[in-house]
Amino acid sequence: MKWYLDDVREMHEAAPYTFYIPSEEVLRQLKVGDFVKLIFTNEEASSDGYSGERMWVKITAVQGNQFEGVLDNEPYYLPIEVGTELSFGMEHICQTEYEEPDGDKWDYYTDTFVIISADVLEREEFHFMLRDEPDEEGDPEWSFLSGYEDDAYLSDTENFLIVSIGVVLNMDDSILSILQHPPLCAYERDEEGLFQEVEDYDWDGYLNG
Numbered sequence: 055m056k057w058y059l060d061d062v063r064e065m066h067e068a069a070p071y072t073f074y075i076p077s078e079e080v081l082r083q084l085k086v087g088d089f090v091k092l093i094f095t096n097e098e099a100s101s102d103g104y105s106g107e108r109m110w111v112k113i114t115a116v117q118g119n120q121f122e123g124v125l126d127n128e129p130y131y132l133p134i135e136v137g138t139e140l141s142f143g144m145e146h147i148c149q150t151e152y153e154e155p156d157g158d159k160w161d162y163y164t165d166t167f168v169i170i171s172a173d174v175l176e177r178e179e180f181h182f183m184l185r186d187e188p189d190e191e192g193d194p195e196w197s198f199l200s201g202y203e204d205d206a207y208l209s210d211t212e213n214f215l216i217v218s219i220g221v222v223l224n225m226d227d228s229i230l231s232i233l234q235h236p237p238l239c240a241y242e243r244d245e246e247g248l249f250q251e252v253e254d255y256d257w258d259g260y261l262n263g
Contacts (some may be wrong), residue, residue, distance in 0.1 A: 057106065057132050059140075060093040062148040071163045071220035071227065080152045081144050088113045090123070091149035092142060094132050107132065108148060111140060119144045163220035168196040170222065171203055172213050178225055181243040184255075185235065195237060198222055 066075045084090065090113060095106030109127035116122075125138045154160065174180045181201030188195050194216055199208075207213050223230070232241055232249060240255040 056097045057094050057134065058097065059142055059146040060095050060106070060148075061145045062093060063145045069220075069224050071223040072218065074160055074164075075148055076150050076152070077154055077156065079155060080150055081147060083152055084113060084116060084121070084147075084150065086113055086116060089126060089151055090121075090147045092140075092146050093148055094129070094134070096132070111142070114139075163223065164218050166219040167194045167216050168198060168219050168222060169194045169214055170198040170217055171200060171207070172215060173200040173203055173207070174198055174222075174225075175215070175217075177202070180222065180225065182241070183229065183232070183249070184240040184260075185237040186260075187237045196233065201243070 062073070062075045066073045089110050091108050091110050093106055093108050107130060109125060109129065111123040112126045113121050113123045120141065120143050123140050123142065125134060125136055125140060128136055170180070177200050179200060180198040182199040184197050184199075185195050186197065196219070203213070219233070229241075229249060238255075238257055240252040241249040242252050244250050
């Protein structure tokens, strides 16, 4: 079974609000003796769908953006042993032991939950967003619709999911400033692709329907 180290920067670019990578500021602080986590991936997935695992590596040498290290984890599947010497670059590091300066933003992206229709996930787009008052503390406040759902679809709770706000921002992060608007508010995408507030939204019908 052959393996390689994933380029986490490419993975971050594909999902910038849900796939965390350390900041350049933190990566520049790394020194000999620090521990970093890398993603070891099989060239071919196993029969059970397993493709790789994240494991800690202890840095033994630093030269610019390149590092030497030794594996500090016991692998579950990969044919590699603890203590194996490795060469890797900054592009392979997905976690460090340092505190991130923008950690609060990442907490928001991962810990803030919203409601979306399954159609949003299927189409990877949304055209309507609404912020309601939560019933209880911690309940999702924002809801997102593709705009293609009909009444029958909307009336079936099985068609809705709770996900982190980062999932939605991966589709369109132009809404970041809108997310700070207090409830009750609703926004719809116009013909130019921009979100405009729906001034005459039927809140009585929505809240009492």
